[in-house]
């Protein structure tokens with residue numbers, strides 16, 4: 001079984017890290033809460049947030065983000081019965097470099113067989129990678145895959161998505177995939 005695993009919103013707390021870093025520089029700004037997936041709608045600096053997150057402060061936002069609790073343990077357990085491909089979409093060269101560094105820092109790289117970092121808006125899409133299952137949090141990515149392959153990692157911003165299997169915890173994902181080992 002080959003399982004594709006997304007990074008931001010599944011393993012890495014990108015939103016928490018961006019918020020923390022942003023408030024260091026803009027103490028008095030008020031950030032809106034999701035469900036919007038559009039960062040420029042949540043942050044008062046609007047479209048400048050992309051440069052802030054993926055260029056100017058990419059090291060801090062992406063390289064030093066927290067992993068979600070038990071992310072490393074989850075990947076270790078998953079790797080006992082599945083081959084794992086990290087499949088993440090990153091918009092800049094710096095974002096790619098710091099994402100790879102983060103995988104190493106979070107001790108996750110040791111549990112994966114391959115890392116695919118696709119260019120956001122490039123021709124290579126996540127669904128071009130041949131996996132049996134994909135674990136992701138972003139509805140447009142997930143809807144490119146057939147429902148039978150999809151595991152939605154539950155987040156406030158994907159509540160409305162009814163596509164594939166929704167899982168609320170790492171444990172639930174492990175049980176679900178283990179139950180499908182022979183299928």
Ligand SMILES: [Mg+2]
Pocket residue numbers: 006007008009010136137138
């Ligand atoms: Mg994601």
